[in-house]
Amino acid sequence: MIRLRGVKKRLGGKRVLDGLDLDIERGETIVVLGPSGTGKSVLLKHIIGLMIPDEGSIEVDGVEIVGLGEKALDEVRKNFGMLFQGAALFDSMSVGENVGLALREHRRLPVAQIPVRVAECLAAVGLKGAEDLRTASLSGGMRKRVGLARAIAMNPDFILYDEPTTGLDPITADVIDQLVRSLQEKMGVTSVVVTHDLHSAYKVGDRLAMLYGGRVVFIGTPDEVRATRDPLVRQFIEGSSVGPIQPV
Amino acid sequence: MPEDLAVRGYRYVRHRAGDWVAEVGRLTMLLGDVGRFLAPGLRSFGLVVDQMKAIGVGSLWLVVVVSLFTGGVAAVQAAYQFSSVVPLKYIGSVILRSVIIELGPVLTALVVGGRVGASIAAELGTMKVTEQIDALRAMAINPVRYLVVPRVIAAIVMLPVVTVFADAIAIFGGYVVSITTIGVSTHTYVVGLKQFFYLKDLYSGLVKAVFFGGIIGTMGCFYGFVTEGGAEGVGLATTRAVVSSCVLVLISDYVLANVLLRFIFAS
Numbered sequence: 333m334i335r336l337r338g339v340k341k342r343l344g345g346k347r348v349l350d351g352l353d354l355d356i357e358r359g360e361t362i363v364v365l366g367p368s369g370t371g372k373s374v375l376l377k378h379i380i381g382l383m384i385p386d387e388g389s390i391e392v393d394g395v396e397i398v399g400l401g402e403k404a405l406d407e408v409r410k411n412f413g414m415l416f417q418g419a420a421l422f423d424s425m426s427v428g429e430n431v432g433l434a435l436r437e438h439r440r441l442p443v444a445q446i447p448v449r450v451a452e453c454l455a456a457v458g459l460k461g462a463e464d465l466r467t468a469s470l471s472g473g474m475r476k477r478v479g480l481a482r483a484i485a486m487n488p489d490f491i492l493y494d495e496p497t498t499g500l501d502p503i504t505a506d507v508i509d510q511l512v513r514s515l516q517e518k519m520g521v522t523s524v525v526v527t528h529d530l531h532s533a534y535k536v537g538d539r540l541a542m543l544y545g546g547r548v549v550f551i552g553t554p555d556e557v558r559a560t561r562d563p564l565v566r567q568f569i570e571g572s573s574v575g576p577i578q579p580v
Numbered sequence: 581m582p583e584d585l586a587v588r589g590y591r592y593v594r595h596r597a598g599d600w601v602a603e604v605g606r607l608t609m610l611l612g613d614v615g616r617f618l619a620p621g622l623r624s625f626g627l628v629v630d631q632m633k634a635i636g637v638g639s640l641w642l643v644v645v646v647s648l649f650t651g652g653v654a655a656v657q658a659a660y661q662f663s664s665v666v667p668l669k670y671i672g673s674v675i676l677r678s679v680i681i682e683l684g685p686v687l688t689a690l691v692v693g694g695r696v697g698a699s700i701a702a703e704l705g706t707m708k709v710t711e712q713i714d715a716l717r718a719m720a721i722n723p724v725r726y727l728v729v730p731r732v733i734a735a736i737v738m739l740p741v742v743t744v745f746a747d748a749i750a751i752f753g754g755y756v757v758s759i760t761t762i763g764v765s766t767h768t769y770v771v772g773l774k775q776f777f778y779l780k781d782l783y784s785g786l787v788k789a790v791f792f793g794g795i796i797g798t799m800g801c802f803y804g805f806v807t808e809g810g811a812e813g814v815g816l817a818t819t820r821a822v823v824s825s826c827v828l829v830l831i832s833d834y835v836l837a838n839v840l841l842r843f844i845f846a847s
């Protein structure tokens with residue numbers, strides 16, 4: 333379980349997170365929605381310890397990660413996989429080397445078994461036999477899938493997705509959504525998905541949280557989101573420029 | 581208004597001084613991390629070897645061309661300054677000592693600093709702005725251990741090696757120019773080389789090269805790591821890495837020349 337309490341973060345003089353509270357239950361997929369610039373990616377980076385909050389508490393499975401030393405934080409991070417917005421694949425490595433990097437570095441498996449695990453992860457995201465491809469030759473959808481294969485290589489308990497379907501065509505986006513869903517069902521992972529894409533959010537989310545003004549202003553199931561009268565949520569899901577949310 | 585100008589000037593200086601102090605602080609922290617992860621970084625020996633190839637072998641052709649002409653210019657300059665004052669039999673000695681003490685290490689550091697410093701800063705800067713460094717941290721892989729330590733070690737090891745090549749090529753370049761255009765015989769040139777060759781001169785040049793390698797590797801990594809923004813930020817980081825490497829090489833050359841030649845290798 334991940335528990336955030338009163339998380340505040342100021343970046344470049346602007347308060348991005350302003351006393352954010354959020355509970356993420358084990359095994360669920362929670363989708364964080366919100367307009368651009370409301371701190372959705374910043375929230376993910378706080379959960380995995382890439383950013384430190386100015387104030388507040390973040391617990392992962394009962395371990396307070398705020399104030400934790402780098403070594404102890406790394407132990408917590410080994411339970412996470414993260415898919416970055418642009419996939420953040422290492423240009424200097426092949427697809428297989430990208431997926432197997434954490435396994436090699438942490439010596440999680442005997443060296444001979446690493447290629448087997450890499451092949452399993454690539455097969456799980458529909459890229460069987462892609463080990464030797466260079467990352468520069470991949471399409472946007474393939475990059476995301478390789479990023480996802482890399483995220484699951486260590487069998488994590490938690491997977492964080494930063495805009496997994498942004499910039500993809502609707503069909504490829506649906507492939508990614510199905511992958512997110514199937515990983516949760518097969519591996520029982522807890523997932524946090526940050527997205528603008530409502531289609532995707534309804535498909536993958538057990539619960540949807542709306543972030544605005546640095547706080548979670550609404551949280552509920554997809555059906556509760558569709559039915560809500562909350563003006564902030566209504567404006568966002570209707571995609572209207574008129575309403576309480578001021579366009580940036 | 582002059583007063584307004586003075587206030588603005590004061591604020592500007594204060595702001596710049598603050599930035600400079602912050603930068604020195606970040607550089608010190610990076611150096612501390614490099615020290616801390618030196619032993620674990622050596623564990624990834626393959627990464628160090630990859631960087632040694634990129635830094636050393638990759639720079640070799642450039643260094644060969646620069647050294648060949650440096651030796652040639654040293655011969656022409658020596659012959660011009662010797663004219664009617666010093667016998668030409670000493671031309672080999674002058675070229676040898678100026679190359680191994682000063683020209684070899686410094687010019688190699690400036691050439692390699694330009695090539696390797698820019699390459700490291702651009703590579704790490706691009707990794708920073710495309711979140712690849714965040715991705716490493718997210719995988720519990722320390723980026724200083726994985727990216728910085730192998731590059732700094734490789735630069736420290738390879739710069740003296742490349743400097744030895746540069747010294748040899750420059751002495752050869754001086755020889756070619758001496759026998760073809762100045763009229764010195766091979767025998768005279770070689771005797772001149774042997775006459776004033778002291779191992780301590782070679783050592784002092786190589787000790788300098790070790791320090792220069794550390795400077796080039798560290799500055800390239802530092803400016804790569806602090807890159808902000810997109811392509812413009814990467815360009816800025818690259819420029820800063822090269823400029824700071826070259827300036828620090830020349831400043832440290834002065835300090836090292838004093839320490840090495842006046843104290844350590846004085847006798």
